[in-house]
Amino acid sequence: MTRFLTRLIWSVLTLLGTAALTFFLLNAVPGDVARVIAGSKASSEVIKEIHLRYHLDEPLWKRFGLYLGQLARGDLGHSYVTEQPVAQAILSRLPATLALSALAVILWMALAVPLGVVTARFRGSWFDRAILVVATVSLSLPSFWLARMLQYWLAYKLGWFPVGFFSSFRDLLLPAATLALLFVGYYARLIHTNMVEVLDSPYVRAARAKGASETSVLFQHALRNALIPVVTILGMDLAAMLGGVLFVENVFALPGIGTLAMQSVFNLDPPMIMGTVLFTGALVIGANWVVDLLYGWIDPRIKTEH
Amino acid sequence: MNLLLRNAPVVFGVLSKRGVDNEPLSLPSPRKAGRGWPQAGRGGRVKILWKHCCGLLLAAVVLGSFSSRAADSAAADSTPKRGGTLRLALPTDVTSLDPALAFDTISQPFLLLMFQGLVEYDDGTKLVPCLAQDWTVSADQRSYTFHLRTGARFSNGREVVAADFVYTLEHVLDLKTAATSEAWFEGIDGAKEFRAGKAAHVRGLKAPRDDTLIIELERPDPSFLYILTVPGGLVVPREEVERYGKSFTMHPVGSGPYVLKEWRRSAKMRFERNPLYSHPERQCLDGVEVLVGGDPTTHLMMFERGELDIADVTEHPGIPVPDFVRIQQEPRWQGLMERIPAAVIWYLSLNTEMKPFDNLKVRQAVAYAIDKQKLVQLLHGMVTPANGVLPPSVPGFNTNLTGFPHDPAKARQLLAEAGYADGFTFRLWYEAGNLLLTPPAYSIQFDLAQVGINAQLNPLAMAPLVDSQERRHTVECCLTGWSQDYPDPSDFLDGCLNGNRITEEGCQNYAFYNNPQVNQLLDEAATCQDPPRRLGLYQSAEKIVVHDAPWVPLIFPYVYALHQPWLHDVRLHPVVYFRFERMWLDPRRERK
Numbered sequence: 001m002t003r004f005l006t007r008l009i010w011s012v013l014t015l016l017g018t019a020a021l022t023f024f025l026l027n028a029v030p031g032d033v034a035r036v037i038a039g040s041k042a043s044s045e046v047i048k049e050i051h052l053r054y055h056l057d058e059p060l061w062k063r064f065g066l067y068l069g070q071l072a073r074g075d076l077g078h079s080y081v082t083e084q085p086v087a088q089a090i091l092s093r094l095p096a097t098l099a100l101s102a103l104a105v106i107l108w109m110a111l112a113v114p115l116g117v118v119t120a121r122f123r124g125s126w127f128d129r130a131i132l133v134v135a136t137v138s139l140s141l142p143s144f145w146l147a148r149m150l151q152y153w154l155a156y157k158l159g160w161f162p163v164g165f166f167s168s169f170r171d172l173l174l175p176a177a178t179l180a181l182l183f184v185g186y187y188a189r190l191i192h193t194n195m196v197e198v199l200d201s202p203y204v205r206a207a208r209a210k211g212a213s214e215t216s217v218l219f220q221h222a223l224r225n226a227l228i229p230v231v232t233i234l235g236m237d238l239a240a241m242l243g244g245v246l247f248v249e250n251v252f253a254l255p256g257i258g259t260l261a262m263q264s265v266f267n268l269d270p271p272m273i274m275g276t277v278l279f280t281g282a283l284v285i286g287a288n289w290v291v292d293l294l295y296g297w298i299d300p301r302i303k304t305e306h
Numbered sequence: 307m308n309l310l311l312r313n314a315p316v317v318f319g320v321l322s323k324r325g326v327d328n329e330p331l332s333l334p335s336p337r338k339a340g341r342g343w344p345q346a347g348r349g350g351r352v353k354i355l356w357k358h359c360c361g362l363l364l365a366a367v368v369l370g371s372f373s374s375r376a377a378d379s380a381a382a383d384s385t386p387k388r389g390g391t392l393r394l395a396l397p398t399d400v401t402s403l404d405p406a407l408a409f410d411t412i413s414q415p416f417l418l419l420m421f422q423g424l425v426e427y428d429d430g431t432k433l434v435p436c437l438a439q440d441w442t443v444s445a446d447q448r449s450y451t452f453h454l455r456t457g458a459r460f461s462n463g464r465e466v467v468a469a470d471f472v473y474t475l476e477h478v479l480d481l482k483t484a485a486t487s488e489a490w491f492e493g494i495d496g497a498k499e500f501r502a503g504k505a506a507h508v509r510g511l512k513a514p515r516d517d518t519l520i521i522e523l524e525r526p527d528p529s530f531l532y533i534l535t536v537p538g539g540l541v542v543p544r545e546e547v548e549r550y551g552k553s554f555t556m557h558p559v560g561s562g563p564y565v566l567k568e569w570r571r572s573a574k575m576r577f578e579r580n581p582l583y584s585h586p587e588r589q590c591l592d593g594v595e596v597l598v599g600g601d602p603t604t605h606l607m608m609f610e611r612g613e614l615d616i617a618d619v620t621e622h623p624g625i626p627v628p629d630f631v632r633i634q635q636e637p638r639w640q641g642l643m644e645r646i647p648a649a650v651i652w653y654l655s656l657n658t659e660m661k662p663f664d665n666l667k668v669r670q671a672v673a674y675a676i677d678k679q680k681l682v683q684l685l686h687g688m689v690t691p692a693n694g695v696l697p698p699s700v701p702g703f704n705t706n707l708t709g710f711p712h713d714p715a716k717a718r719q720l721l722a723e724a725g726y727a728d729g730f731t732f733r734l735w736y737e738a739g740n741l742l743l744t745p746p747a748y749s750i751q752f753d754l755a756q757v758g759i760n761a762q763l764n765p766l767a768m769a770p771l772v773d774s775q776e777r778r779h780t781v782e783c784c785l786t787g788w789s790q791d792y793p794d795p796s797d798f799l800d801g802c803l804n805g806n807r808i809t810e811e812g813c814q815n816y817a818f819y820n821n822p823q824v825n826q827l828l829d830e831a832a833t834c835q836d837p838p839r840r841l842g843l844y845q846s847a848e849k850i851v852v853h854d855a856p857w858v859p860l861i862f863p864y865v866y867a868l869h870q871p872w873l874h875d876v877r878l879h880p881v882v883y884f885r886f887e888r889m890w891l892d893p894r895r896e897r898k
Contacts, residue, residue: 031770035812043489044812045501049481081401083552084571092571148603156607163611164604165395165597166573253395253600255573263398263572268769 011285018281019071019274023064026270032056036268037080054080067274076278077271079264086275089260097245097256100172104179104241105234111184116191116226117218123196131192135185143244147178147251164253175252179244183237190233194226201225228299235291238284386590386875390891392615393595395605399572404555405540406478409486411789414537415884419577419594420461421540421560424452424471424519425531427881431701431793433531437466437541437561438519447526447835448495452519459582460543461565468513470541475521476500476508477547478538487538490791493530495522526833528840532792535881563588563887572598590890602626609868615891616869616876625868627741631686633868642871645864646878647690647698649790651798652743654750654858655775655816660782662732667724669855673710674717675757676750681861684745688866692859695798695848699880702795702841707852709859717757729758735775736785738765743785746860750785777811784816785860793881795844796832803851804828817856824850 034050051057055066070077076086119128154174155161161174198204199222207221246258257276264272402408405421426436438452458466478485479497491497496509510522523530546559558566564577575596579589606625609617617625633639656663663669678691693709696702721727736743751761775781790797805820824847831843865883869876872892879885
């Protein structure tokens with residue numbers, strides 16, 4: 001229980017730090033938000049009115065305090081540009097981002113696990129080397145480039161997928177495949193390395209000695225242990241993936257949180273920027289909690305220890 | 307309108323979806339028709355002969371049918387058809403659909419789907435009646451009496467009356483609304499007192515009868531009727547604005563040809579016909595669907611795959627430049643790309659209050675040093691060189707202005723005379739990531755380097771850039787643009803170059819140019835009631851401005867509309883550009 005409380009306090013402090021950093025960085029950007037909201041012809045009276053409405057004339061610390069008070073009430077505020085409640089905007093875009101991310105993780109893990117296991121089992125073979133090359137290439141690809149290339153060839157030229165926009169599950173396949181391709185190589189190598197280490201361990205030799213089948217050795221005995229560090233990195237990679245999601249969503253015109261964040265930056269819409277950053281932060285923290293729970297499931301020894 | 311103060315690049319990708327009553331007409335099928343013929347008995351020559359006769363007859367019928375269809379088709383191509391949903395794709399959402407709050411170029415075509423004002427543009431820049439049937443102007447040019455068209459209704463069913471216009475304009479002028487177009491209407495008599503909270507109503511707005519509206523101005527303003535066309539002048543019903551408050555933007559109610567049926571923010575907007583609208587010729591389309599997201603490249607791919615009806619550029623190239631060149635050369639798009647000069651100027655603003663641009667010779671040297679023809683080549687002819695301030699579509703455009711020709715030797719000579727023989731270094735500010743401005747910025751940097759001037763490029767995000775360039779003594783030189791709000795020279799010259807309008811911050815005169823002679827000409831023109839003389843005054847002021855070179859006019863862009871053959875009446879308008887409510891889809895053209 002104490003451990004849970006400590007973890008909770010640290011999570012809240014992390015979010016507070018994120019909020020403070022984002023808030024003060026945003027306010028360090030030169031430019032009067034009121035002028036952006038009101039347009040080029042707005043009179044100084046209208047600008048003053050907007051300053052009053054959004055407390056833009058108040059000292060920075062006071063504004064941050066007001067924002068925190070608002071956050072404590074569970075209110076992320078309203079967009080300065082569209083007047084839309086920030087929470088509503090984020091929630092309306094959450095399904096697309098979640099579906100895209102989940103599908104991408106499923107796709108890349110479905111590819112990375114067998115590739116990692118097989119290359120570890122046949123290490124040094126031509127297949128292992130070929131996968132190493134593919135993994136290195138996939139690691140080096142920028143997300144926006146890969147997204148555009150896949151869109152151009154598979155959607156525009158061959159017509160196998162829609163070019164853009166989101167109307168059904170099928171529309172998510174190509175964007176999710178893009179994200180999956182970006183990560184599959186890395187994870188295949190990660191699983192490979194861990195598997196190699198585990199396959200050399202005494203308990204695997206013992207399993208083989210007692211006559212366990214190769215499939216059982218690989219998938220029941222070795223893989224489960226090899227996956228523990230992979231799950232840790234998966235949790236940490238969620239933040240990196242959300243960065244990739246931003247570009248992929250934009251190329252494929254998916255109405256997700258990535259495009260919302262991008263548009264709010266272009267519009268210089270502080271409440272929306274704060275909202276998307278905090279929400280993403282909360283998502284990453286939440287994902288790490290889930291990863292911790294998964295440890296226990298993958299390796300019961302961890303659950304026993306704590 | 308400051309071109310940097312827009313919501314997003316104004317790019318539309320349009321695709322259409324066949325509606326229920328827009329089914330393609332099926333040509334008679336020979337096989338189908340054949341099955342309908344009576345059988346000629348069993349076997350034998352008679353049967354063969356009969357079959358041949360039938361075949362010939364059938365062929366004749368089918369051919370005749372085809373040819374008559376073709377003739378019909380040719381004749382009918384120009385006749386507007388009802389049906390079909392036009393779907394647009396925008397890279398970013400519109401900021402608002404509340405006329406009081408929307409002032410970005412991206413919102414305007416959608417506002418005009420739903421709202422109407424007292425007057426509107428004809429196919430050119432002439433103003434014609436809209437909700438006003440006619441109007442009279444008093445002898446002193448201060449009072450306008452509008453007689454409203456009877457029978458016009460808001461989409462909530464209530465008739466539009468004069469009091470609605472009084473409410474609309476007071477709502478715009480109310481500081482609590484923080485309307486983006488409020489400053490346009492401050493010339494109405496009593497507006498200033500109302501804004502200051504000293505009066506409950508605007509003295510100059512009167513509705514003596516339901517069909518009569520009187521607007522009195524503080525002083526004559528020849529551009530006032532044009533001002534009524536800006537979004538703030540579009541009429542809204544009081545009860546709906548008060549009912550929805552801030553969220554009126556999500557529930558807009560106007561008297562235009564279409565109504566908003568659905569708006570999922572930053573994802574999709576859908577407009578459908580307003581059944582209470584009385585001009586069916588502006589309601590050919592069943593509806594308009596706007597997909598939001600993606601970028602111009604994605605939209606162009608959709609267009610080329612036949613899903614899109616129009617891949618469009620307005621003030622900014624929505625089609626990436628390399629694709630633009632390719633598409634211009636592809637035979638299948640020949641004759642399907644329309645263009646019109648945009649009422650936009652891109653220019654180099656030289657701050658006349660900051661060194662070294664406070665020196666006339668330095669400013670002229672910069673003007674001589676820049677090769678505008680190269681800018682035209684860089685942008686593949688999507689622009690024309692600018693020699694003056696007023697774009698070609700704005701009344702008062704002066705074809706005789708020659709500006710400063712590209713003459714590096716002359717530039718070096720002027721620099722030497724100004725005491726800058728060894729050149730100087732300055733920061734050239736422009737909007738980061740603006741695809742239209744980035745190539746010119748590099749080109750200008752190169753040209754200036756040829757005469758010894760070191761321009762350090764300073765690309766900046768839109769918001770801080772706008773704030774900086776509107777602040778006094780901050781930006782020495784910026785590459786920027788101005789787009790008309792209405793087709794009148796005052797919108798460019800008075801708004802951007804009148805020294806009497808200089809303020810410490812929020813100043814549209816980025817060059818902080820203050821020539822008393824120009825100010826006097828502009829002030830005189832602002833109230834001049836004689837149109838030819840008024841244009842003459844503006845042209846005289848423009849001539850002095852060009853000589854003084856607070857601006858180096860660079861380019862006038864074109865607006866482009868690339869559309870599919872089945873979309874008709876994509877006639878670009880010189881002010882509004884896109885009027886979706888006047889377009890129609892040909893139901894007989896098969897899409898991929």
